[in-house]
Amino acid sequence: MSFLNSIKQIAKGLQKTIVLPESHDMRTLQAADTILKEGLAKLILIGDPKKIAADAVGLDLSKATIIDPKHFSQMDEYINELYNLRKSKGLTLEQATELLTTKDLFLGVMMVKMGLADGMVAGAANSSANVLRPALQILKTAPGTKIVSAFFIVVVPDCEYGDNGVFLFGDCGLNENPTAEQLAEIAKSSAESFQQLTQHEPRVAMLSYSTHGSAHNPLVDKMQDATKLAKELCPNTLIAGELQLDAAIVPEICSLKAPTCELQGKANVLIFPNLDAGNIGYKLVQRLAKAEAYGPVTQGIAKPVNDLSRGCSADDIVGTVAITALQTQHVK
Template sequence: MSFIEKLIERAKSDVKTIVLPEGTDKRVVQAASMIKEQGIANVVLVGDEDEILKLADGLDLSGIKIENPLKSDKTEEYSKIFYELRKSKGISLEQAAEFMKNPLYFGVMMVKNGDADGMVAGAANSTADTLRPALQILKTAPGTKLVSAFFVMVVPDCEYGKDGTFIFADCGLVENPDAEQLSEIAIASAKSFKTLVQEEPKVAMLSYSSYGSAKSELTEKVINATKLAQEKAPDIAIDGELQADAALVPAIAKKKAPGSNVAGCANVLIFPDLNCGNIAYKLTERLGKAEAYGPITQGIAKPVNDLSRGCSAEDIVGVVAITAIQA
C-alpha cells in the first residue's frame, strides 16, 4: 500500500468535513466526486449550484453539500464574526459582508465556525490569496510563532528516509528564515512527520557544511538554528549543520558526523532558505521520479492547505486526505 493509500485509509477511519471553495473549477468538482465516492471526507463545495452541476457533467455529486455565499443563510452570521475579528483594523460591517462573498473567505469562516474541519484551495488561486484569509481569521495555532510549508516526498526504490518517505521544509512559504524561524520550522516539521508518517522524526538541518567543515554567515545561521531547536525540543532528534549526503548516507555520516543520532538516517530535511528547499523538492520530484505532496501548511490554528495551480483532481484528493488527518 502506497503512502497516499495509507493516508486515505486513515482519513476514512475518522471522516472529517473539508470545504473546497473553488467549486467552479472542474478539477475540484471531479475531486469532490472521487472523495465522496471513496468515503475519504464529507465535502462542501462553495460556488453557484447551477454552475457546479453543469461542470459535473454527469458526475455523482449526491451527498455533497453546495454553499453559495451570495445566497447562504450562513453569510450574515459569518459577516458579523469577521467584523468582530477585524474591526480593530478599521473594517466596517458592510465591508465584512463584501469579504464573505469571496469563496475563500467564506470557506475559511466555515472552518472557524466549526462548520468544516479544514479547507483545501489553490487550484485556481495564488498561495497568497489562499492563505491570507486563513491568517486573518484562524491565525496561528497556540504556542506557534510561525506558519510554514512542507512537502511530503515519496521516492521510489529508495533506501533512505522512512522507506523513501521524507518531509522537506520550508519549500513553499518562508523565503529567508532567520535562525529562530528555522528552528520553528524544524520542530513543526518533526511533528508533521510524526502525524502523517507515524514514525519517529530524524531532523537534519542542512547546509553546505557538516560539523564545521566550512565557516560563514550562512553556516552560522544553521548552527544557531540547530542549537535553538535542540533547546526547545530536546525530545526530538535534531542535528546539524549537515550536508545532504551526511544526512542520508550511513557510510558518509560516519566520516562527516560521527556520533550523530540523525546523520545517515534523516527523514526530515530542513533547508536554510526557500531557494534551496524549492529547488531540492523539484529536482527530487523530476529526477528521482518522486511523488510530491504539498505545499502543506503547518502552524495555522486549523488546517488550510494550498494546491499547485497545475494540480490534477487526483492531487486534490491526496491533499484532502492529508488535511483530514491534520484535522
C-alpha cells in the first residue's frame, strides 16, 4: 500500500473535522467532494452557502457543514474569546469583530481553537504568512516546542534507501537560516512527525557538506552543535551528524566516510542546514527521481494548521487533509 493510501486508511478511522476556509477556490470544492466521497474526514466550509452551491455544480457537498460568517450563531462568543486572547497585544473588541467577520482564515483558526474543528487546511488562495499568522497568534506553539517548522514527506519510487523510499525533509518551508538550537528543535519535531505519519522508527541525519569533521568552517560547526543539542533533546532517538547526504543514506558510503556512525547510512529523516538547501533538495528529488512530495506540512503548532502551496492541485488538498487528520491524534 502506498504512503498516501496508508494515511487515508488511518484518516478514515479517525473521522476528524477539518475546516477549509477557502470555499471560493474551485480546487477546495473539488477536494471537498473527494474527501467526503472517500470518507476521509468531516468538513466545515466557510462561505456563503448560495455561492458555494452555485460554484459546486456537479459536486456533492451535501455532507459538509457550511458556515456563513454573516449568520454564524457562535460569532459573539468567538469575538469575545479572540479579544480576551489578544487584548494584551493591543487588539480591540472592534478589531476582533472585523477579523472574524471579514477574514475567513482567522475564523477557521478560531474554530480549531474552540474545538468546533480539529484542524485547518488553507493556502491555495493565500500566502503562507497569511495562513500561519492567525495560527501562531491564536493557537501558539505546542507544549514543549520552541519553534514552528515545516517538512515534506518525500516518497521515492523503487528506492532502497530511507524507509523503503520514504523520507522526511525538514525544514523546507519556513525557517530561512536556523541556529544550531533551532535546528535541534526542528530535528526533534521532525522525528516525532515521522513516527506519527509512518508508524516507523525515525533515524535522523543532520546534513552538511562535511562528514564528521572532514571540513572546518562555521557552517560545519553549526551542524555539529545542532547534532549535540538534538541528541540531548532526544536521547532515545537515533540522531547523527554532521553528515554528507551520501553518508547519511547509503550504507556503503557511510562505512567508508563515517565507520563509527550509528546511523549506518540508513537515515530516513533529513535535517537541512537552511531553507535554501532544504527547498532545493526536495525539489531536486521530486523532479529528477519522480518522487511524490507531500507538504509543506507544519509542525510545532498547538493544533494542526497546514499551509498549501498556491500552485496546489485538488489532489494535493485531499492528501494534506488526510495528513492533518493524523496530526490531530497527537495534540497535547
